[in-house]
Amino acid sequence: MSMLSEFKEFALRGNVIDLAVGVVIGAAFGKIVTSLVNDLIMPSVSYLIGSTDFKNLSMVLRPAVIGPDGKETLPALLLNYGSFIQTIIDFTIIAFVIFLAVKAINRLRRAEQAAPAPAEPSDEVKLLTEIRDSLKKTEP
Secondary structure, three states: OHHHHHHHHHHHHHHHHHHHHHHHHHHHHHHHHHHHHHHHHHHHHHHHHHHOOOOHHEEEOOOOOOOOOOOOOEOOOEEEEHHHHHHHHHHHHHHHHHHHHHHHHHHHHHHOOOOOOOOOHHHHHHHHHHHHHHHHHOOO
16 A cells, blocks of 8 residues: 555545544634633732732832843742733633533433333233233244
8 A cells, every 4th residue: 555545545534534623613612712811811800809900910029120321130030920820721721611611511412312212002012012912922
């Protein structure tokens, strides 16, 4: 089998195409969730805590060193804990939204798989079945 035909078989396999579709949809979904976090949730949280943005929160470990000419010779060393907090909040919200989406999809799948059980036969059908069975037993 040539390398080209092997590649064609691999690329056109259903799993690879499903994976590609999943990646594209996942990227689009990621943009939606990122917008939800950045544009709706974080401004509300920032308003409640009184800060404009978590990313601006930091602690100065070493102040900047200014030379005699007024230029910064050594930049300040900052511990940017706000960026870390922002990333944790983003992750938590994204994970929760994905959890809700998967939960909804699973609920739809369960409803789809739960086919109604066949109806129980009527009393007449049960009686006729019993008569048939008893006739079979008595026949020689």
